Amino acid sequence: MNEQQQTLWQFMAQQSDKLLTQTLQHIGLTFISLIIAVLVGLPLGIFIARRKKFSGPVLGIAGVLQTIPSIALLGFMIPLLGIGPKPAIVALLLYALLPIIRNTFTGITGVDDSVKEAAVAMGMSKWQLLFKVELPLAMPVILAGIRTATVINVGVATLASYIAAGGLGEFIFGGISLNNTNMILAGAIPAALLAILFDFLLSLLQHLNLKKLKVAAKVLPAILVIMACFYFIPTAYGSKLTAGFTPEFMGRQDGNLGLQSKYGLKIHTIVISDAVMYKAAFEKELDVISGYSTDGRLKAYDLVVLEDDKKIFPPYYAAPIVRDDALKKFPQLESTLNLLAGKINDSVMTDLNYRTDYLHQSPERVAKDFLVAHNLFKPDRGGSAGIVRIGSKIFGEQYILAGMYSMLIKGNTDYDVATKTGLGGTKICFDAMANNQIDLYPEYTGTGLLAILQPSQQQIDAVTGNKEKTYDYVKSEFEKRYQIKWLQPIGFNNAYALMMRRKQAAQLGVKTITNLKQYLQTK
Amino acid sequence: MIKVDHLSKSFNKTKAVDDISFEVAEGENLILLGTSGCGKTTTLKMINRLIEPDRGKVFINGQNILDQQPEILRRGIGYVLQNNGLFPHYTVAENIAIVPQLLKWDKKQTEHRVSELLEKLHLDKKYLSAYPNELSGGQQQRVGLARALVTDPAVLLMDEPFGALDTVTRSKIQQEFKALDELKRKTIIMVTHDVQEAFELGDRICLMDKGKIVQNGTPAELLFKPENDFVRDFLKDQRLQLEFKAIKLKDLVATEGVFELHGESLAADVSLWHVLEGFKFSKTENLHIIDQNKKKTDLGFEDLMSAFYQYKKRHAHE
Known part of the structure; x- marks a missing residue:
């Protein structure tokens, strides 16, 4: 990323189209869910204010919904509603419910008993009592609830991008993934401003005097609906797929x-x-x-x-990388590790991953089954001529490969093996190797190039078009810079696709x- | 006019009102008097069905109120609450016009009636567009009264209407209340725990205890012919003041003539208390009686006092 020099302002100007789209989607999501939450929460609040015995369970359930972490709630929604705006709106709605129900309930039950008694004694019916007395007097409290719900929704709506519902979260989480501060801020600042703005506007409404409140109560629904429609502006265009x-x-x-x-x-x-x-x-x-x-x-x-x-995706061919001093210390190591070279192509690796990730077989079992099937498995010799330290990153494919190397070394040499699996990301794994904590781990050519070597863009363009070029480049550079050797590739390419x-x-x-x-x- | 027939109401097995019956004649002012928890408010609220009775009947003008739709019934009965119960989000004008609005009165008619009441209750027109919280306690209670009177209902129910006011404001509003011509025509049931107020305002007093009526009678009957020790004890404090309030001028002086004090005529049924309050206690001061022949008889403080003692003596021996 050599966009670091770009200022936030330049970024926002450059991405103004996207920013506008995301902001509109964000406002839309917030208010669609808010409207539905009001439509559900207000009658529910009125109902439990009338039938007090239901107030405990209803407020309890709404309170529990509130405590579910937002990501988890979005996760629950996917099996039910798929992805896109639907589950996002439902999740936001569930968060907005509690403040609205609770404040409606508190507002209505808080109306002075003597005022209610007077209204009944004047001959008002139940509905007249509700619309002429209880709701107007509870309105400031209800509005406070709507205000809280709005601010919560602006915040939670940033997570909607996780399930493809759009909003300013696209910038925020994109920025986090790409370590691009400008991008994070381009999402986070407008989101914060929206929260402050809506909070301020609703606070004005909440503190209006009683006379103006009557007008506001009529205008507010219209404003909410208009805000909600913002969501549909950006999605008006589309394509076949x-x-x-x-x-x-x-x-x-x-x-x-x-x-x-x-x-x-x-x-x-x-x-x-x-x-x-x-x-x-x-x-x-x-x-x-x-x-x-x-x-x-x-x-x-x-x-x-x-x-x-x-060829826009750089090749990510996997190969074991080993410290030069370890290769000297364990002369049989290189030939043993190369037993696996070229043996696993993309579809085989996909199948192995499928077995661990979906069939939940242990990586060791998957590794052993594969070696046995390819006549590479030999029983453990129980060797004691030194310990080879194998590392792996923290995902299934790496565990399987580490398992295979471990079995190959134990079966073909007199060395013993210590595995240090689950070493966080690339940086942790590579640092462990550079500091002589491990002797080898499986690495990918693309990662070696982009994450570790980080050469200039021209250099990247020059070598990524061709898998051999990439491999040769990282191999020579690693040897030069770190005295680490790339052995022969295993065969598969775990690239973007x-x-x-x-x-x-x-x-x-x-x-x-x-x-x-x-x-x-x-x- | 109003007939309460064997009315009972229990809350959680405690009998709030226990089989009570009484009648109120047209234009009469009946006071339900008693300590808190005696069932007086519950009784009152059963008359406009804010509380539904367990047993018994209530008739207004011979009609059983339980046969009527509660909302319709209530729109025809004035109701004044202790804490005024004004709608804080309505202006004074809107508050007074609540029942006309429910009855879908014509706008002009409502406006006319509201300003007429405002005048009668000594409230300035500038308060029409004010909100209740901008008014003093006394003004709020006047608005509450106006709201109850706006449709000129024949029956008025009042639940401790002056209970929340300070003593000075209370006696002032009580005087206005007595003087208000609108109220003279009405059948009123009023709840209070204040004995002085009951004697001041009531034609008849219904003294209640533990959900039952202990004695139902005129103030004088309660004082001079108490049913039992409970009644006697209840009226023990400030008894002299009560007696002055219970005894009317006509009880002391039998005459066909017209009473006059400081050049103003007095009705024959004003209380002795009222006359004494009017006295300035200067030596030359007298209450005058003017008969058909314009002959003037003078009555001084001593004359009234001796008549009072004779009256008491007479009743004590009855």
Whole structure:
């Protein structure tokens, strides 16, 4: 990322289209859910004010809903309502309910008994009592509840982008993924300003005197509805297919930016979290998603990878990397590790991942089954000629590979093995190796290039087009800078990829990203 | 006019009102008197069905109120509350016009009636668009009274109407209340725990205890012919003042003539208390009686006092 020098203002100006869209969506989401919350909460509050025995359970349930962490609540919504605005609105609505129900209840029960008695004694019916006396007198308290709900909603609506409902969260979470402060602020500052603005406006309303309140009570619903309509402005345009990309993918040159500049791909895109993306594609909520080419969910949801025919995604070929001093210390190590070279292609790795991630088999078992099937497994020799320390990052694929290397070393050499799996991210794993805490771990060429070496953009462009070039470049640079050796690649490429449902891709005749672009251009 | 027939009401097994019956004649002012918890307010509220009785009947003009729709019934009965119960979000004018609005009166008629009442209750027109919290306690209570009177209902129920006021304001409003011509035509049931107020305002007093009526009679009957020790004890404090209030001028002086004090005529049924309050106790001061022949008889303080003692003596021996 060499956009660091860009100021926040420049970023916002450059992204003003997106910023406006997201702000409108944000306001829309907030107020759609608020209106529904008022429509549900107000009658419910009135009901429990009339039937006090229900007030405990109703307020209790609304209170419990309030305590569910927002991300978890959004997660619960997906199986029920899928992705997009629907589950987001329902989740926001549930958060907004408690303050509205509670304040309606408190407001109505707080109306002076002698005023209520007078109203009844004057001959008002139950409904006249409600509309002429109880609601008007409870209005300041009810408005305070709506005000609280609005501010909560502006905050929680930032999370809506996780399930592809848009809003300012797209910038915030994209910025976090990309470590782009400007992007985070471009989302966070408008969100905070919205919260302050709505809070201020509603506080004005709340403190209006009684006479003006009558007018306000008529104008307010209209304003809410108008605000709610903002959501639909940006979604008025669309395309034949819908893509769902992670916030990180959206902002990367080797992601959506590259798709637009190199392929000229124009597709209706929504931002969504990696956790629900595959499932959403399976459920036909999305047609095209960004994913990792060896992810087990590819198999679980029957998705197919589109060929990156213009090579915008740098290759992420996996290979074991080993400290030079360890190779000297354990002479048999290199040949043993190379036993796995070229043995695992993309579909095999996808299958192995599928077995750990979806069938919940242990990584050791998956590793052993694979070695046995390929006649590579030999029983543990119980060697004691030194201990090889194997590391791995904290995800399934790395555990499987670490398991295989461990078994290969124990079966083919007299060395013993110590595994240090689950070493956070790339940085932790690599630092452990640089500081001589581990001897080897599986790494990916793209990661080595972009995350560790971080060369200039020209250099990146020069080597990413071709997998051998990338491999050669990282191999020579690692040797030069860190005295670490890249052994032969294992065979699979765990790169960014665009994916579609197998059936749909076949129907549309889409095999490559260029095919996809052509399909989208035909009318 | 109003007939209460064997009325009972229990709350959680405690009998608030226990099988009581009484009648109120047209134009009469009946006071339900008693300590708190004696059931007087519950009785009052059963008459406009703010509380539904467990047993018994209430007739107004011969009609059983339990056969009427409660809202319709209540719109025809004036009701004044202790804490005025004005709507804080309505102006004075809107507050007074609540029942006309429910009855869908024509706007002009309502306006006319509201300003007429304001005048009678000595409230300035500038308060019409004021909100209740901008008024003093006494003014609020006047508005509460105006609200009850606006449709000129034949029956008026009052629940401790002057209870929340300070003593000075209270006696002032009580005097206005007595002088108000609108109220003279009305059948009124008023609840109070204030014995002085009961004797001041009541034609008849219904003394209640533990949900039952202990004695129902005129103030003089309660004082001079108490049913039992409870009545006697209840009226023990400031008894002299009560006697002065219970005894009317006509009880002391039998005459066909017209009473006059300081050049102003007095009705024959004013209390002795009222006459004595009017006295300035200068030597030359007298109450005059002017008969048909314009003959003037003078009555001094001593004359009235001796008549009072004779009256007491007479009743004590009856």
